[in-house]
Amino acid sequence: MSQERIYWLAWSKISGVGAILIDRIYQHFGNLEAAWNADSEKILAIDGVGTQLIATIIATRAKIDPHKLSITHSIDNPDWWTRIDPDYPRLLAEIPSAPGVLYYRGKVVPAENLGNIPTVGIVGTRDPSDYGKRWARKISALLASKGFTIVSGLAQGIDTEAHSACLEAGGRTIAVVGTGLDLVYPPRNQALAADIHQHGLMVSEYPAGTTPDRSHFPARNRIIAGLSRVTIVIEAPTRSGALITAHQANDYGRDVYVLPGSLDNPNSLGCLGLLSRGAQPILGLDHLLELLSSIPQLDPSQQLQLFSFEPERSQVIDGTQIPTTESEQITPPDLSPDLQQVWLLMTTSPTSFDEIVSRCQLPVANVSATLLELELLGLVTQLPGMRYQR
Known part of the structure; x- marks a missing residue:
């Protein structure tokens, strides 16, 4: 097993680090092994990482030995790809939210x-x-x-x-x-x-x-x-x-x-x-x-790369109040606490999925389901690059 695959697996175990943020971390450091061993100050320099998330990263890294994880994890999960593997499905790798581990x-x-x-x-x-x-x-x-x-x-x-x-x-x-x-x-x-x-x-x-x-x-x-x-x-x-x-x-x-x-x-x-x-x-x-x-054929000569899909950011992450208009501060009626919490983080400006996860401190899967419900209710719109707005 290649060294770098081990660290893709390890990063996938950190709550609050989604597909887009992993991509951004990879782009910033050049590989995820270097990112895993980087100090908190260097990781904090990455767009979308705040003090709450860095605390989670540090705590999780202290509990995980990536090499031991790869051995024990593979007992029940013998077959998996990472985004850098040549066999990772090409079409899936093209989307901005492709799973880091599949x-x-x-x-x-x-x-x-x-x-x-x-x-x-x-x-x-x-x-x-x-x-x-x-x-x-x-x-x-x-x-x-x-x-x-x-x-x-x-x-x-x-x-x-x-x-x-x-x-x-x-x-x-x-x-x-x-x-x-x-x-x-x-x-x-x-x-x-x-x-x-x-x-x-x-x-x-x-x-x-x-x-x-x-x-x-x-x-x-x-x-x-x-x-x-x-x-x-x-x-x-x-x-x-x-x-x-x-x-x-x-x-x-x-x-x-x-x-x-x-x-x-x-x-x-x-x-x-x-x-x-x-x-x-x-x-x-x-x-x-x-x-x-009529569907055009894929160009076999075109090489796939990892891309960072950067949001248009106008908000500060770590607990700083987001400027909103009076209409944006109105809470829709009859929303569950999770729905209300996520909706209140949204504005009419695009907000990245990873930023929403970082700010609300809910599990990634819960945030994804909550955004889906808000979208079905017509309260939130998803934009390209896994960005959301009211």
Whole structure:
């Protein structure tokens, strides 16, 4: 195991250090081993690191021996990539919030990781209509027969139909899960997960032993969008994780296709909203293949690099009062304490995800789930580069 991979793993264990901040630390020091051994003053010079976060970093570093961690961690997590590994999925590495460590289980196809095999994400409601199930299966089976890899989230409903139809057609599918790879959620998909493990690939940013948590599933949606050249939304109500996946795909510069539905079906309203904002409607299987044929090929000569996505910062981190207008100080009614806490940190100026985590001192997964809820409520907008504003 390379020395640098060990330190990517170690940094992933520090609460409050998200994907964008790890990227920034890497850029600042040139490698994460140097960053791990740096004194607090040098780390504090990095944009997004404040006194509260540096205290967490120092305390966590004192408890972790990176070399011992890599040995013990690999017992239950034998297979994982870091952002600097050549086998790390190319498409995922292009997004600003790509996981620093990605665990995998199953069959790895190098050409797929390089982006030479086209990948299509299929997402939708957990409670689909017969129409939604039927078209999810038809689309997935067709694309599998044409050599596309189907990416979805192993949830019940549209995800299950997409994975199952792909495998039945002899195709390859990738399941992005919100638990450790040693657990299957929902439990009813145990057999499906075993089939994917044998014929496809399962990936997660969470290590073995991580149990289902509502905050994990919004976070995994960005990985589905990141792994996919195109995201297809089959059915989605107006407040749906599938819609967030679609918005993230759009932020990443990826195409979004939508299966049109009926105004009488609440699960179609989110899809109709996407269509009104410019998503491509699927008018039939031949039309879908025509749309997919227009996707440009990736340039194999273009080398991937890690990029720092710097926010436009107008705020001081460590407890300093953020200037706000009178209207920004009004608390929306009926918000839970976590929602209210995060919302009060927001202004009409963009704020980076890592800064929000640093200021509110909540676990990264909780902040991600809270921002998703605020976005679904129409109170927060996500901008490119994992920035948020009211």
